[in-house]
Structures are given as structure tokens and as C-alpha cells.
């Protein structure tokens with residue numbers, strides 16, 4: 378199956394998709410690539426993939442996709458030769474076909490055979506890689522958070538729209554059955570008007586210790602790994618995986634585990650949170666770990682959504698993070714609570730949900746459920762073939778990921794932010810406004826408009 382060229386959609390297809398997205402995700406529609414007459418013809422065709430960054434999560438994608446019907450992983454790409462070789466071997470073992478293994482992702486973007494890419498690099502590469510992929514006409518599945526900062530999220534949205542490609546965000550709970558059912562209940566008024574939603578991240582992380590610069594291992598192309606980030610010497614507690622605790626590569630745990638639950642909190646608030654918040658306040662810091670971790674281990678953020686019109690009410694989203702807790706909260710390590718005018722709901726993406734009415738009467742109990750990565754892949758592949766609309770489109774991704782970035786900015790500057798949701802600007806606070814973007818090194822991957 379070749380990459381689909383830019384869209385020619387019939388208005389009826391476009392408007393029914395738009396309607397579907399509005400009613401199921403509350404998000405605005407992002408145009409899709411599939412031409413009306415082409416969808417059926419594509420239904421049985423193989424989707425050819427490139428997997429970029431097959432590390433921890435990238436290997437989860439690769440293992441699942443290598444055995445998926447009508448999918449071929451034709452290329453794998455990693456800046457670490459050992460990881461690249463392991464990924465190629467795994468694809469061959471699972472699918473019977475050896476993929477091309479490359480270290481420069483532009484070889485994937487240049488390939489006419491590849492329809493879509495899965496990007497599971499560290500966060501500082503997400504938007505730069507995804508923008509290049511979109512501009513090469515590839516459909517894109519990008520891990521969360523979609524961006525390293527608000528500005529890059531906006532640039533990626535523009536790239537998806539400009540190229541009319543299919544885009545899926547790696548928030549797999551959006552395709553998970555018990556979560557979708559919980560959202561139907563909330564949006565159907567099961568607890569009245571949801572005025573406040575909470576997301577928490579309560580677990581015990583490991584310290585990353587302290588380190589000094591040293592030579593990178595021979596199998597790692599460290600300059601390529603840094604890519605768009607400023608050039609710095611290698612340090613052993615920067616990677617793999619633990620890059621998420623450093624400002625230039627990750628977004629802290631709010632952008633790591635937190636983004637999943639923030640996304641669900643925002644979804645549960647419904648149409649009222651289909652916009653950025655207007656006020657953001659945060660407190661926290663390094664209360665527990667004494668190491669090189671730059672992002673906070675303790676972080677409480679309050680987001681306020683302005684009323685949409687006269688007669689509407691404001692809504693609030695609360696985020697709590699304690700990554701030194703050797704216990705879960707309300708039954709869930711990472712979870713959500715929704716507080717409505719008639720009842721409340723507890724939800725765990727890895728758990729289930731309990732719906733309570735007045736005086737805590739238990740109305741519905743779904744005691745189990747777990748995130749369904751396969752369903753999220755299936756939804757993406759169906760969208761690429763023209764048979765479905767993605768569950769986590771780029772606007773949804775941008776709004777939920779921006780919560781992480783805004784919560785981080787509020788904490789870093791130590792002030793309540795007044796945010797203009799339309800202009801995506803922090804009002805009256807230049808130092809905070811500057812943190813909507815980031816500093817770059819000299820590199821081919823830096824987005825032109827950044």
C-alpha cells in the first residue's frame with residue numbers, strides 16, 4: 378500500500394467524520410487522508426510501517442505490530458546500534474521477514490514503501506520527527522506526550538493538517554473498552570454536571586543518582602540521540618529511559634505517566650475542556666530524591682477552564698503527583714476521580730471504575746480493565762485504511778499534552794499563569810511565555826518555524 382496522496386474528500390464523508398469526532402471525543406475534526414472511493418479498496422491492503430525508537434515502549438509496539446494481520450514492519454530505526462539490531466531480530470523472528478535497520482530516520486521518510494511510522498523516541502524528538510514524517514506524506518503514530526512544549530504541539534498540528542495524514546497519539550486508554558464506557562456514562566450525565574476532575578500519579582520511582590560527563594558507549598550515536606537538543610557531554614544517568622527526568626529531553630512524570638490521566642480527566646470534563654485552561658497554578662519540587670533529576674518528584678497543579686458562555690460554569694482539573702509513594706491511591710497507582718453535581722466516579726485505566734450516586738450509593742461497579750494497546754493500534758490501522766476515525770487525534774493530543782507543559786511552566790516560574798487559550802500565549806509574563814518553546818542545538822531536525 379503506497380502512502381496516500383493529499384486528500385480529496387467528499388463533503389458528506391468529511392462532515393460525518395466531523396460529527397462522529399464531535400460526539401465521541403468532543404474534539405474538533407482533523408481532516409483525514411482517505412478519499413471516499415478509496416477506503417474500501419484499501420481495506421484488505423497491507424500497511425507498511427517504520428518503527429522509530431524501538432526502546433522500552435517502542436519494542437512493545439514492535440512486538441504487537443509484527444504479528445498483526447496485514448501489517449509489515451519494513452524498517453526499524455534507532456540511534457543505538459544494539460537496540461536497532463535487537464529490534465530487527467525481533468521483527469524477523471515474529472514475522473519471518475527481516476526489516477531494513479537504519480540509524481537515520483530520514484531514510485524511512487524517503488522510502489516510497491513505507492505508509493506509516495510509529496515514533497517512540499524520547500520526547501525531545503517527538504514533534505521534530507513527526508513533522509518530518511507528515512511532510513514526507515507518512516501517517517503517524519506518536520508516543521505521548523505529543524510534544525516537548527506547547528509551541529511544538531502547535532507546529533505538529535499544522536503539519537498534520539497541511540499534509541492531511543492520519544495521526545494517532547499514544548494514549549491507548551482512548552481505545553480501551555472500560556474507559557470508553559466510563560466516558561459514555563460521564564458524558565451522558567450519570568453524575569450530573571462534572572465540575573471537577575482529578576488525575577493522580579502516586580507510585581515509587583527509582584533515583585537516577587548523580588553522574589559526571591564521560592564518553593558515550595560505542596554502540597550509541599549520542600549526537601543523533603541529542604538531535605534537536607543543545608549539545609552537551611554524555612552522562613550515564615541521562616539515558617535510556619531516564620531521560621524523562623531532564624528538562625531538555627523529557628517533561629517530568631506529569632508528561633510521562635501523568636499525561637494519560639490528565640487526558641482522561643480532560644475527556645471526562647467533556648466539551649467544557651475542549652479548549653486550553655485559562656488559569657494554571659502549581660506547587661511542588663524535589664521533596665524526596667537527592668539526585669540529578671531536574672523535574673519535580675512532588676507536583677500539584679490546578680487548571681481552571683473558563684465558562685464557555687453566559688450561564689455556563691467554570692470547571693477545574695486537579696493533578697497530584699507523588700512519585701515517592703510506595704502505595705496506591707483510591708485503589709489506583711494512576712487514576713482519576715470525577716466529581717459531579719449528582720455523584721462521583723473513580724476510574725483507573727488499569728483497574729476499572731466505580732460510579733456513585735447521592736450519599737455514595739454504588740450505582741455501577743466495573744472492577745477490572747487494562748489499557749488496550751492492540752485496540753489503539755487497530756484503530757490507527759483502520760484509520761489509515763479509511764475504515765475508522767482515530768480515537769486520539771492531533772488536537773486531542775495537543776490539548777492534553779499542553780496541560781503537562783503548562784503545569785510545568787507554572788511550577789518553574791512559581792506564579793499563577795493567565796493563559797489565552799486562543800492565542801496560546803501566557804498573558805503578562807514574558808519569562809513564562811518563553812517556556813512555551815525551547816532552546817535548540819544546530820541540527821537538521823529542528824522544525825523550520827520553531
Ligand SMILES: NC(=O)c1ccc[n+]([C@@H]2O[C@H](COP(=O)([O-])OP(=O)(O)OC[C@H]3O[C@@H](n4cnc5c(N)ncnc54)[C@H](O)[C@@H]3O)[C@@H](O)[C@H]2O)c1
Nearest residue numbers: 430432433434454455456457497498520521601602617618
Ligand atoms: N503509551 C505508553 O503507555 C508509554 C509507556 C512508556 C513509554 N512511553 C513513551 O514511549 C517513548 C519512549 O519511552 P521509553 O521509556 O521506551 O524510552 P527509551 O529510552 O527506552 O527508548 C527510546 C529509544 O529511542 C531511541 N532514539 C533516540 N533518539 C533517536 C533517533 N534520533 N532516532 C532513532 N531512535 C532514537 C533510543 O536510542 C531508544 O532506544 C516516550 O515518548 C515515552 O513517553 C509510552
